[in-house]
Amino acid sequence: MALILEDVQVMRAADGTPLKLKLARSMRRQQLKSLALIAPLFLFIVISFLVPILMMLRNAFYDPDIHDNLPQTLVEISHWDGKDVPNEDTFAAFAADMKLAQKAKQAALVGKRLNYEIPTLKSKTTVTARKLEAIEHGPWKEALIGLDPVWGENETWAAIKRASSVYTPFYLLNVIDMKQGADGSLQQTAPERQIYRAILLRTFGISTLVTLLTLILGYPVAHLLATTPQRTASILMIFVLLPFWTSLLVRTTAWSILLQDGGAITQLLSVTGISKLLNFLGLLHGEPALFKTRLATVLAMTHIQLPFTLLPIYSVMKTISPNYMRAARSLGATPAYAYWSVYIPQTLPGVAAGCLLTFILSLGYYITPALVGGPTDNMIAGFIDTAMNSENNWGKAAALGTILLTATLILYYVYNKLIGIDKMKLG
């Protein structure tokens, strides 16, 4: 003991702050340890999740097709005043660029990009690029306008100029049915071409409906689970969790079998006479058609989402002592009033957490609407899929994804403001 004390004294005499140094060293080891513990998961998330998402989202406003393929044109067009058709130099640059692009098999990309600005430009661009191969020398202005009069129009060149930056608001504006006019101002898309706002509204509408339904169905069950004796509650809990143990795809497929025309549910309705009754009341004509309807989508989604809403509510209810209700009763409140004024307000953090979870998850539904829903029930995620896999339009997919992500973050922010994220309990 005495030896150690002496040692410490020697060290302190030698370099001033030995104790702090030692402490820092031991703390550093601790910190390194924590870092080492989280590093694998952190790296995994960054590499497999965060970076791809950011790269994907970049597509929403990053589009280098014009910039990369028409470099000389862009130099020339930057001097253009926009009043008259550009000069011969610009046309020459364009022709040269297009020849190179055609050789590199990039002309279609240029056309696709221009087509977003002015529909019909896609085919015109590709045809022009093909025909240009045969023309050896200028004057390019006449040659190009001769190939297609569209090159003699100011709008065409304005569109090229607009699309010249590698960054473009085009995709994001497009998915909220807006566009940039020739003069750069914001404009509504032509009414017959507006589709995205309806899709957004539909997505939010279905999600809200599903959230409400899971809340209405789940809240009483959560209350039952939280207040029955543990043994019974455990058994009931298995029934709630049962859907969790089956894959979403299997459950959705099961729903599509149940809801088929002539399937189990339709048969049940006609056997019990409910179909007849509805027909009699004029609410239904002939056999009920459930499959491929909005009703089917909502039904299946509600079923799948129920545990997500229920469990956070349940876990909050578990922590509410029965003494609160007793206190309210002893103070003179009827059971209904006590429940309304004392119990329900205390469950709100759970309700908010559960609803938020279900709402956000519902926004991203894709398989279920596609399998059991009708053609007009596709939600945002379905359109993202189409944009990526069928249209090969990554910019649009990324823009839709950005909208989804933004909506989620806004909800999260509102939740945090109203309830406080530290109060979130998910199970």
Place this chain on the structure above:
Amino acid sequence: MAGPLVKFERVQKSYDGLTLVVKNLNLEIPKGEFLTMLGPSGSGKTTTLMMLAGFEPATNGEIWLSGQPVNNVPPHKRGIGMVFQNYALFPHMTVAENLAFPLKVRNFSKSEIDAKLKRALDMVQLSGFENRKPGQLSGGQQQRVAVARALVFEPDLVLMDEPLGALDKQLREQMQFEIKHIHQRLGVTVVYVTHDQTEALTMSDRIAVFNDGEIQQLSTAEELYDTPNNSFVAQFIGENNRFSGQISKVNGKQCEVTMAGGQKLRALNIVGGTAGTRTRLSIRPERVEIVADSKKHANVLPARLHEIIFLGDHVRARMSVAGNDDFIVKIRHNNRQELVAGDEVKIGWHIEDCRALDEIGATRQ
């Protein structure tokens, strides 16, 4: 009002249909009394309170409130104030909203509510805390709000289930005083549950000692301490020296008890046994004296001193007496002779201070 405010009549309670948690409870509480239910954990105190408040139905028997049977009256119509162990203040309401709750459900006008609220806050010295949430109050302050809330609608009866259990010792003592004070001032009837015997002894008009679902003894603090009716009470309340033996002779209210070592002691025959009954003798430590003169006391025994602990106003002496190695004697400081560990002394006590009670385990019936 004529008759008791609360009356339990042959009340029994079972949760599982197998065991009785409350066995044959008969209890009358007059208006204005401060009655404490004292007993070890699981003895049925809370259950009794819950039946009175209406949260648990009595399995058998009848409970009366102001002369009316209340078995079928729901809790919110009984008009009983209640303070819970963890206060059960509504966490999403402010102090003022908590206090106004019982008034609102009774449809008091805004001005009446304000007046009552102010009076209640003054009573518990919490004016200025109206707009705090319970989470922003200290334990003692929350406790006061809970008391004020149970009293603000002026009930005849207030139930308190270990209301001070979560507080530290100093705060607990202060709150004991305050609750007692409020009780005296308002004249409200209080049924109080605790398993802290000091709390029970200092606060109550009467104490009901619970064990195993039964009231072991119901009397004032003084009686409970001085004249316990059975071994459980003697042991549960205060400090107590014990001897086991067998009654060898009964003489009116007194008896002679022969101990395992052959010594004979005289005691009050509280257990009501006859010759041959096994019994347990109980003597309070402060009733034992170290004697020089064997004539003065009915019971005199030799003792061997093990340990002396100085405690200011008195000393505690631990000694071996008739096979009991843990015999405690409290000696007032000025009576203390020059005692040292290892001394052989004689100790004695009066017949009235030595009570022959039941052999522990077999509760009295």
